[in-house]
Amino acid sequence: MADTSASSSATTTRFTGRWRGVVAVALLAMAVGVLAKRPALLLAAGIGVAFAAYPHATAAPDPTVSVTRRIDPGSPSADDPVTVSTTVRNEGDRTLFDLRVVDGVPPMLPVRDGSPRLATTLRPGGEATCRYELRARPGRHRFGPATVLCRDASGAIEVQTTVAEPDAVECASRLPTVPLRARSRHRVGPLATDDGGSGIEFHSVDRYERGDPASRIDWRRFARTGELTAVSFRTERHADALICVDARPEAVLASDATEPHAVALTADAAGRIGDALFAASHRVGVATFGRSAAGGEGGEGRGRGDGFLPPGSGRDHADRFHRRLASGTTLAGSPPADGGGAASDGSGAASDGSGVASDGSGVASDGSGAASDGSGAASDGGKTSHGSGATGGETATLDRRLARVRQAIGPDTQVFLLTPLCDDVGSRIAQRFESDGVPVTVVSPDVTTDRTPGSRLVRIERSNRLTTLRNAGIPAVDWDPAEPLGAALAGVAAVERWGQ
């Protein structure tokens, strides 16, 4: 269960500058001392000078630490509590005076009890443990790298690094069915189409034509009426599927500080839909609309580089699929978070100042329990105005990116779009694909709440977008994250079949 690794990477050193103000103290004491001719105050200023020199007396710490996790149980069933004990060990030969560790809790698993953070002092070879409890959700959840912050004794230098530790919590989750849309390319596979031909399920009876296989002739009818007819069956084909994930910073919204945010939900759903499609031997690819979608050209290039994988099949391709998905949906090093641990649900409120005034009051009325609750709702509201007021430049960038994805995929590929639909961009992507003749299925986790007027408005807007999509003939799965994804998908599959 527990294995160790001390692979540190991406170490940054920064000066906190916290002792800079003490010079002002020294100078103030000195000034008063000089003006009032009080030698005692000059001596007091000497104390300030000593503290101003303090940070120079300490060396930058070199955190060489290893992280070990004990996960119990390692393979829980859904909603079971999972106890995680993370032990940090100082592998270096110098004392780490101020070591702060934040464990890389899987983004989908809410922390129910305890804290995945700790701060301590570690002698060489010393250990410290933090214990916390997660609630299991279906799927395979990898622990992220633990963030390690180490300050020297004075606190003037802060070294940040990460310690990767490939642990995972496995919670059984197979998606029973994935609703594919009827069009696909001409390769035999498990997708039942409306074309007649060879297969299992009855499709139609036609007049026999020269060249039809003799085994398909309906001999009983020939015996009864003397007419040669051929039975054809539904042709079963393979599908090419491209799974698109809306991982824009605007989509990082959570219904609550303790719930996973929409990007984590969509990334998880994308992985499981991909697995189910791979298992049915379809060809699957992935495209993530990440930081790049609204960003500049440079960011876009990078987004394309690590966020797109054309459909393919095979074990290697499945591995590549999961890697691309993970890299495309992981938020950059330090997320735009401001409002609390729930990775950045406060980001919107903080970053785009266009938050609606009514949401602001929502936060205030909501702020009693946990301040970050309200910020999630507020960012919802912020998103709304942001989305509807999307500038032409942003739209153009998105269009370019969509056109490129469109070029890269074959003519018979269908698209699964995973988006929280909290702004118009998600539904615009779906409609753009559909109008280009690419069949789209939208899977949308519902992260809205009804706690504040602002968030109720967002909820209504989201349901309007769902309705718009459905009216345009796009199957849209409204997935409540509290419910299993399989059930939500099965519901749409039934509607689809009925609709045909």
Added chain:
Amino acid sequence: MTPDGGGPERFVRRPTSAGVVLALGFGLLATGLVTETAIQRRIVATTAVGVGMVALGGRAWLRGRSVVALGGAGLALCGSLVVAVALVDAVLRPAQVTHRVVLLPGLLGLWVLAVALVPARFRWARGVVDAGVGLVFLGVLAAGFVRGASTTALVVATAATVLSWDAAENAVSLGGQVGADNGAATARAELVHAGAGVGVAAVAVVVVLGVARLGIDGLPFGALVALLLAAVAFSLGSHR
């Protein structure tokens, strides 16, 4: 900055408890050292009780649910009242004006510091800490100005003021990165940090008082100032 582990957790940012206790303790020490009369000391003791009530009640208010929170808010309010009474006492009771001037900023600063460490908004905590400790330091300066305290008391009080700020800032920083709730233990790191600070302060006090014993009274005042300025420039030279 906020390092983020990724997983959703109810993470409430709040200055850590051990740091609050240390900061208030050092602040009280600084204010107490520059007092001269028994009346002043009694007023400082009253303030200590009030400030303690504010800190304790404020934390209960933020952490608890309904009843505990209400009790905490009540306690914090009572503590503030006690501090207010001490302030009125400080204005009226001491016989000399200088005694009042020395006491007032310190008491007010302690109350501000206690409020800063029970912040309504975490983002403001640092600014309010600076304001509170600044007021305490103003009291120490005033004592030096009116010759209200011995040289030793003044030097030690300055060191205590700096240590108080150090502990408070560290509590805010730890509270922002690691959090003060859910059993995230931080006391060890904070005690070690404060211990290192006390060590530096002790050395500084000994050196400064040693310099004072050398008989600098004979030294021209300007020379002393120039020396100190040189020391400041030196420490700013490679600033961190």
